[in-house]
Amino acid sequence: MSKILSKDTRWFLSIYSILLLAYPREFRQEYGSQMVLLLLDCQRDARTAPARTRIWLRTLIDLVRTAPREHLEKIRKDNTFMRNLRTDLFAIGGCVLIILAALLLLNYGRSHQVSSILVFGFALDAIVFTGVLGNLIVFLLVKLTNLRPLRIAFWTFLIVSLVPALALTFIAIAVDPKFNAPNVLIGYVVSFFFWYGLHRLWANKLKPVEPA
């Protein structure tokens, strides 16, 4: 074990460690170090330069053959791509429908002066605004990070509800003393609970059922 590795061997092992990125992450984490160790053993046993070259060529061909197979198997086994696509489309569609419904209801109430709708006008306004902005941020963060979706939803909706509510209140009070600050604040609080509640329900729905 104490044999000193040649510069070429060390160089190729480093390259191979990088090439292992071609495999799925789980596979790499589980077997990557073992694969490098295996190659190291092969190198130690190869006595001549042509034998070492043959090992490298065979290893590279093996990598090109097996890395796509591992990816395909992962996709097939988890079926995450199609399942995630279906779930994502369903969630996005649901959010768009809710936002459209709130927008239409608000417009109808305003144009026909329906007081029973306008009572909820502040909340509907907030639901539309935080719905568009918050869901966009949540979707991007869920896709681009490994953070927990529910935690992302909580902090995103808290920020997109709290910041505009406070900003609107302070600015509007300065400009227009008759501005109805309490209702705006209540609207954004309702909006926060509405969207976060929906995300919570969605997360519970997606949670895998524990086997009995």
Place this chain on the structure above:
Amino acid sequence: MKVPTRRPEEFLPLTPAMFHILLALADKERHGYHIMREVDERTEGNVKLGPGTLYGSIKRMMADGLIEELEERPDPELDDERRRYYRLTDFGFRVATAEAQRLEQMVRSARAKKLLPRAKSS
């Protein structure tokens, strides 16, 4: 250890790599490089398993309960303690036997069709 819920015949035919790995582990536990060497020597250099093929097959066979990883690590004085050793499970042994019988049946058929010379009677 994963408890197999399928019959050995459901795994047939095995890929050549899987069958060779099962054969390599049939007599004793080995680590990856040992398996590779054993297959190379037994097949007189005709089958050479690359790292991706070897560990891809090991992963699938572990998931199916055909082989298992030994929990204890080798003595650092005698071997590299990073090595993982694998051994055949009882179910893996049954699957390997079923595959060997299937291949034997095919060889018999090939002999009957005179593609192979008759086996010498012992």
